[in-house]
Amino acid sequence: MMDINQKSPACKDLVHQIISCHPGLPVIAISGNPKIQSIVKKLGLAAFLLMPFMLKELYHIVENPFAGQALKCI
Known part of the structure; x- marks a missing residue:
């Protein structure tokens, strides 16, 4: 995870x-x-979270990190 x-x-x-x-x-x-x-999609990133975000949003993304290569924006 990195701040862009x-x-x-x-x-x-x-x-x-x-x-x-x-x-x-x-x-x-x-x-x-x-x-x-x-x-984000152009860079090939798996997901994007807009700060501030809830920990449950992060958990939702990392719960199954290898599920497909589609971009998830929350």
């Missing part, structure tokens, strides 16, 4: 590095910026 900042290219680079080094590992993005949702 749309203005930081380092975030995008880190996502690409994680995905290429650990294919199949679901990466969850969190952000206080709702505009980030539009780039």
